[in-house]
Amino acid sequence: MNSQARDYDLCGWRLASDIPLPDLSIWAGDARAPDVVVALGEVPPIDAPIMATPIMAIDATGRTRFRIDGVADYLIEEGRRITVAPARAADSPDVRLFLLGSAFGYLCHQRGVVPIHGASVVIDGEAVLLAGASGAGKSTLADAFARRGNVVLSDDVSPVQIGPDGAVILPSLRRIRLWQDAIDNAGWGSAGLERCRDGLEKFSRSLLEQPRASPTPPRAIFHLSRQWDKHGGARFRRLRGRAAVEQFRSQIYRGRSLVWLAGAASAMARATAAASGIPSHFIVERALSFDRLDETVDAIVMTVRASR
Numbered sequence: 001m002n003s004q005a006r007d008y009d010l011c012g013w014r015l016a017s018d019i020p021l022p023d024l025s026i027w028a029g030d031a032r033a034p035d036v037v038v039a040l041g042e043v044p045p046i047d048a049p050i051m052a053t054p055i056m057a058i059d060a061t062g063r064t065r066f067r068i069d070g071v072a073d074y075l076i077e078e079g080r081r082i083t084v085a086p087a088r089a090a091d092s093p094d095v096r097l098f099l100l101g102s103a104f105g106y107l108c109h110q111r112g113v114v115p116i117h118g119a120s121v122v123i124d125g126e127a128v129l130l131a132g133a134s135g136a137g138k139s140t141l142a143d144a145f146a147r148r149g150n151v152v153l154s155d156d157v158s159p160v161q162i163g164p165d166g167a168v169i170l171p172s173l174r175r176i177r178l179w180q181d182a183i184d185n186a187g188w189g190s191a192g193l194e195r196c197r198d199g200l201e202k203f204s205r206s207l208l209e210q211p212r213a214s215p216t217p218p219r220a221i222f223h224l225s226r227q228w229d230k231h232g233g234a235r236f237r238r239l240r241g242r243a244a245v246e247q248f249r250s251q252i253y254r255g256r257s258l259v260w261l262a263g264a265a266s267a268m269a270r271a272t273a274a275a276s277g278i279p280s281h282f283i284v285e286r287a288l289s290f291d292r293l294d295e296t297v298d299a300i301v302m303t304v305r306a307s308r
Helices: 093-110 139-148 178-186 241-250 257-264 264-276 290-307
Strands: 008-009 012-017 036-040 057-058 064-068 072-077 081-086 114-123 127-132 153-155 157-163 166-169 175-179 202-206 218-226 235-240 281-287
Touching: 008 093, 057 202, 057 257, 064 093, 072 093, 081 093, 093 114, 093 157, 093 257, 114 139, 114 218, 114 290, 127 139, 127 166, 127 290, 139 153, 139 178, 139 290, 153 157, 157 264, 166 218, 166 235, 175 178, 178 290, 218 290, 235 241, 235 290, 241 264, 241 281, 257 264, 281 290
Parallel strands: 012 036, 036 081, 127 218, 218 281
Antiparallel strands: 008 012, 057 064, 064 072, 072 081, 114 127, 114 153, 114 157, 157 166, 175 202, 235 281
């Protein structure tokens, strides 16, 4: 580690990093050794991969390597170490974007935590996940909740951990990434915000002013789906049993890799346990319209409360 290394809080893990990570809170916990280390160094190719694509590879021990051309190579090992070989300034937003995105997702899988492609917010003391594909409006909804005073546990990747007392959602990234139109609608203004990536009209809004969150038991997950009728209100459909598990599995971040990292049977068991730890599952269809955003937030809150 270099002299500029700092310790941060990620999911309650003590993370020691060679790279400045303003998206995370500074570690304020005990003096234990770091749970996770992010180090600058060489990232050699994976020998004898059991799974490989043009940008990533996994070997039989679970070591996972991926490359983003012009940004960095990343190597994730044993759920404890991420090595980064940057192709640009190590503290650039582009390098951090994939470090706290894909690399974080693979790290979760290695640590036995199920990362969901979704934001998570706290409603009445319980966690509610807003899951969906890129562009589904997860971050915009999370930001709308934040503006109402709800704590945001995470944006984009929400880790679900199963323990002896049931499931909890781990608080992770202390920022929300928003497109320019969402920022304009919220009235934030992008002048003081950092671009998520060069040339991308998407910006990071810090949530460090919010109180620190603790692992929070989940109440519900909402799978976001677009409704093309701009004049129609949000429609909710509850999922149960196998349908709920299958929909949940489809939202696991870097889910294909989980099978190679844990094996098909263990991957299914882990996904089923995480899905079963969330009491209520819904598909919500709503128009991607800013003028109905508050109405959608109200509907989600009412649905959560009615599900208890």
